[in-house]
Amino acid sequence: MTALHTRPIPRHAPALAHEHAWTAESRHRTSDGTVVYVRCTGCAARRVDLQQDSQLPPAGISRSIPRP
Numbered sequence: 001m002t003a004l005h006t007r008p009i010p011r012h013a014p015a016l017a018h019e020h021a022w023t024a025e026s027r028h029r030t031s032d033g034t035v036v037y038v039r040c041t042g043c044a045a046r047r048v049d050l051q052q053d054s055q056l057p058p059a060g061i062s063r064s065i066p067r068p
């Protein structure tokens with residue numbers, strides 16, 4: 001007798017399958033630099049960036065936070 005095995009279908013959240021299009025929502029100057037709160041216009045994920053020098057591109061200080 002052959003047992004049938006059903007495999008779970010791998011699911012990937014569609015929100016993670018695209019390249020985020022970050023837009024700055026607000027900026028706050030701190031002693032470490034400018035903290036920029038950004039939001040993805042595509043999936044509403046949020047991230048916090050720290051811009052230490054205006055000559056350099058901002059670096060994310062938090063990972064992307066997908067909207068639940």
Ligand SMILES: [Zn+2]
Binds near residue numbers: 015020
């Ligand atoms: Zn996104």
